[in-house]
Amino acid sequence: MTATENITTEQGPSSRRRRRTGAGSRAGGSAPWVLIAPFLALFILTFILPIIVAIGSSFTRVTRSGLFGEEGVTTQFAWFQNYAQALADGNFIASIGRMLLFGVVQVPVMIVLCTILALLLESASARWPGFFRAAYFLPYGIPGVIATILWSFLYVPGLSPVIDVAAAVGLQLDFLGPSTVLWSIANIVTWTYTGYNMMIIIAQLKSIPTELYEAAKVDGASSWRVARSIQLPLIRPALVLTTVFSIIGTLQLFAEPQVLQTVAPAIDSQYTPNLSAYTTAFAYNDYNVAAAQSVLIALVAFLLSFLFLRFTNRRSS
Amino acid sequence: MRQFTRRQALSLGLGAGAAAVLAGCATPGTTSVNSAPTIGAASAGEKIRITYWAWLKDLQKVADVWNAQNPNVQVDVVWIPGGNSGGYQKLYSALAAGGGPDIAQVEMRTVPEFLLVNGLVDLSRYGADQYADLYDETLWNQVSFTGGVHAIPQDSGPMGFYYQPEILDSVGAQPPATWDEWADIARELRAAGGVYLESFPVSDASVFTAYATQAGARWLTAEDDGWVIDMTDEATLEVARFFDAAIDEDLVDTASTPYSPGWFAAAADGGIGACTSASWGDALIAGISGGEGKWRVAPMQRWSNLPDSFGSSFLGGSTAAVLANSNHPKEALDFAVWMTTSPEAIDALIEYSGIGWSPAKDEIGSVREGAGSDFFGGQAYNTEVFEPATLEQNTEWTWWPITQQSFNILSDGFRRKASGVSLVDAVATAENQIVQAFRDKGLTIRKADS
Numbered sequence: 001m002t003a004t005e006n007i008t009t010e011q012g013p014s015s016r017r018r019r020r021t022g023a024g025s026r027a028g029g030s031a032p033w034v035l036i037a038p039f040l041a042l043f044i045l046t047f048i049l050p051i052i053v054a055i056g057s058s059f060t061r062v063t064r065s066g067l068f069g070e071e072g073v074t075t076q077f078a079w080f081q082n083y084a085q086a087l088a089d090g091n092f093i094a095s096i097g098r099m100l101l102f103g104v105v106q107v108p109v110m111i112v113l114c115t116i117l118a119l120l121l122e123s124a125s126a127r128w129p130g131f132f133r134a135a136y137f138l139p140y141g142i143p144g145v146i147a148t149i150l151w152s153f154l155y156v157p158g159l160s161p162v163i164d165v166a167a168a169v170g171l172q173l174d175f176l177g178p179s180t181v182l183w184s185i186a187n188i189v190t191w192t193y194t195g196y197n198m199m200i201i202i203a204q205l206k207s208i209p210t211e212l213y214e215a216a217k218v219d220g221a222s223s224w225r226v227a228r229s230i231q232l233p234l235i236r237p238a239l240v241l242t243t244v245f246s247i248i249g250t251l252q253l254f255a256e257p258q259v260l261q262t263v264a265p266a267i268d269s270q271y272t273p274n275l276s277a278y279t280t281a282f283a284y285n286d287y288n289v290a291a292a293q294s295v296l297i298a299l300v301a302f303l304l305s306f307l308f309l310r311f312t313n314r315r316s317s
Numbered sequence: 318m319r320q321f322t323r324r325q326a327l328s329l330g331l332g333a334g335a336a337a338v339l340a341g342c343a344t345p346g347t348t349s350v351n352s353a354p355t356i357g358a359a360s361a362g363e364k365i366r367i368t369y370w371a372w373l374k375d376l377q378k379v380a381d382v383w384n385a386q387n388p389n390v391q392v393d394v395v396w397i398p399g400g401n402s403g404g405y406q407k408l409y410s411a412l413a414a415g416g417g418p419d420i421a422q423v424e425m426r427t428v429p430e431f432l433l434v435n436g437l438v439d440l441s442r443y444g445a446d447q448y449a450d451l452y453d454e455t456l457w458n459q460v461s462f463t464g465g466v467h468a469i470p471q472d473s474g475p476m477g478f479y480y481q482p483e484i485l486d487s488v489g490a491q492p493p494a495t496w497d498e499w500a501d502i503a504r505e506l507r508a509a510g511g512v513y514l515e516s517f518p519v520s521d522a523s524v525f526t527a528y529a530t531q532a533g534a535r536w537l538t539a540e541d542d543g544w545v546i547d548m549t550d551e552a553t554l555e556v557a558r559f560f561d562a563a564i565d566e567d568l569v570d571t572a573s574t575p576y577s578p579g580w581f582a583a584a585a586d587g588g589i590g591a592c593t594s595a596s597w598g599d600a601l602i603a604g605i606s607g608g609e610g611k612w613r614v615a616p617m618q619r620w621s622n623l624p625d626s627f628g629s630s631f632l633g634g635s636t637a638a639v640l641a642n643s644n645h646p647k648e649a650l651d652f653a654v655w656m657t658t659s660p661e662a663i664d665a666l667i668e669y670s671g672i673g674w675s676p677a678k679d680e681i682g683s684v685r686e687g688a689g690s691d692f693f694g695g696q697a698y699n700t701e702v703f704e705p706a707t708l709e710q711n712t713e714w715t716w717w718p719i720t721q722q723s724f725n726i727l728s729d730g731f732r733r734k735a736s737g738v739s740l741v742d743a744v745a746t747a748e749n750q751i752v753q754a755f756r757d758k759g760l761t762i763r764k765a766d767s
Contacts, residue, residue, distance in 0.1 A: 158582025
């Protein structure tokens with residue numbers, strides 16, 4: 001209490017003085033800018049400017065004459081030609097559709113799973129919650145590339161003990177087939193991020209005042225009732241947050257399919273939207289179309305997150 | 318007043334900076350170094366350094382041999398990831414930024430792609446033509462475009478048939494002389510014990526392309542009025558039909574690609590009997606656990622019913638290309654020619670870097686003369702199989718500016734084989750898509766008159 005008082009008494013006169021004298025107000029006006037300048041410079045250079053350049057690039061087109069452009073290269077403003085080309089590419093559209101399917105299945109599974117884990121670990125009867133929290137969170141500490149390599153040893157026929165055991169009981173498993181590989185990737189993603197999302201939910205659970213639990217106990221509520229009527233409604237913001245992050249993360253899937261490509265012939269160069277933009281930019285050297293693809297991915301991610309937030313807001317009101 | 322000017326100066330500076338950055342971000346690779354004047358050789362006594370970005374291992378040891386003899390031209394090697402696994406991405410970015418090394422390892426098939434971004438120096442302007450006689454004609458043809466020489470061949474991959482005699486013996490077969498015999502052996506092996514003779518990679522079109530090349534295909538030709546495409550010629554369709562039948566009959570394994578972890582596992586426990594591959598495949602096949610002494614090499618099987626087909630083909634192969642931003646193209650060329658033609662360099666490349674087949678005419682490297690390694694039972698396969706193979710290749714073949722994209726288009730089509738789209742249809746569809754991709758780049762292309 002005394003500390004706050006000190007601050008207010010100190011701030012009072014100084015702000016009054018600043019208002020009074022012109023010189024002081026000028027110094028106060030530029031000081032914040034000087035202080036955030038390092039951040040602002042980096043933010044503009046590495047964030048805002050690249051976005052502007054990417055959008056600019058997505059409206060540019062290069063035409064070449066001759067066999068390789070040796071007879072002249074022209075760069076012109078192309079309106080929406082690159083976007084038209086990106087959208088006319090069936091494989092790119094298919095990759096977005098594939099990620100939507102992936103998201104519709106994987107995101108709910110992961111959110112339900114991490115909520116259950118969080119509730120179990122935060123329940124009164126949980127044993128060694130600290131140990132299990134760390135254990136569930138551990139996969140998040142493993143880089144996606146390494147995780148995929150690890151999992152691929154369980155997926156590749158001839159190397160995988162899982163396939164061998166299944167074969168011994170007469171079950172033919174194919175984790176890398178055209179119709180199954182998407183779910184093999186979903187499994188890796190779920191394994192990696194469930195613990196991470198669980199942590200966010202646990203943080204929210206811990207912020208629930210104990211009075212509510214005590215009141216519930218006094219009223220004779222069962223643990224199930226506590227979870228349903230107190231915990232779930234109160235962790236809603238965390239659930240919304242993790243879901244939005246997961247939707248965005250789904251559209252940005254890259255490392256897992258890229259690494260799994262070496263063992264799964266079914267994964268093509270445009271398997272996910274990001275992989276598609278990467279291939280277009282760095283394997284085909286078509287930065288302009290890649291920029292258009294990237295803008296489209298960002299728009300879809302924005303749209304999906306927006307729709308989800310609209311949906312949850314409407315339901316709560 | 319003072320404050321006003323300061324802010325004004327600041328905003329002016331920011332604006333100018335942003336404009337400069339935006340101007341610098343014009344689509345890269347739109348100006349050609351080959352219309353600029355040539356850069357003269359360094360003056361006598363001047364010490365220069367050349368950088369070489371490559372994914373060959375221990376290449377610096379080879380460069381050190383040169384460095385010891387040429388104190389004034391020192392070559393530094395920087396390792397980059399192989400080709401499309403990150404190396405090209407790095408090179409393209411460096412070129413776009415106006416930098417990059419003097420020399421870069423670029424695959425034979427990727428040379429035209431680098432031409433498209435104006436990334437390569439035309440070495441004929443620095444006297445490369447005088448070295449043409451030193452190189453294999455097929456390979457020299459693949460680096461020569463529009464009257465120029467755009468890279469120096471560095472290694473190649475003449476093809477042969479790697480096989481396990483024990484597995485072939487189990488059905489009483491000898492290495493096949495023709496693809497029809499190959500199919501018979503595959504059929505017998507499948508019937509006998511479910512063993513696959515080979516795997517057919519649906520996800521890597523370069524192998525199919527190599528087979529089509531052997532069959533006599535010539536997919537793209539550079540004419541005066543633009544590119545001419547012909548992917549639905551009889552040779553290509555014959556190869557496509559052949560593998561359509563092989564896959565339909567389940568004669569080849571399509572679930573794994575050669576040299577993938579699953580393939581190694583299958584090859585180690587006898588699930589795969591053979592592999593039609595390039596000369597550099599020997600090092601990879603030697604990595605099959607427990608395969609010691611079990612493998613041999615035979616000449617590649619031929620397309621008996623195609624009169625214009627060839628005895629062998631090529632898979633992979635790379636070049637040393639001088640990049641557009643090099644300050645010392647003349648010296649870079651000298652080093653590249655020394656590295657790929659002098660016997661000491663070829664031996665060093667084989668010994669330290671395990672490089673593919675030498676592009677130099679009549680110079681395979683002393684290590685490769687005579688008996689081979691124990692893994693192949695001491696068979697002198699280099700002189701028996703691969704040296705003759707280099708003389709039986711499709712010399713007319715040229716690569717084109719969107720090879721990688723074309724391979725991806727083809728592979729995407731081949732993957733649909735599982736859902737019933739034939740390879741023949743995939744090739745025909747791919748041809749149309751490749752034409753479209755050329756036009757999207759603003760390049761001129763037309764279908765060959767049939």
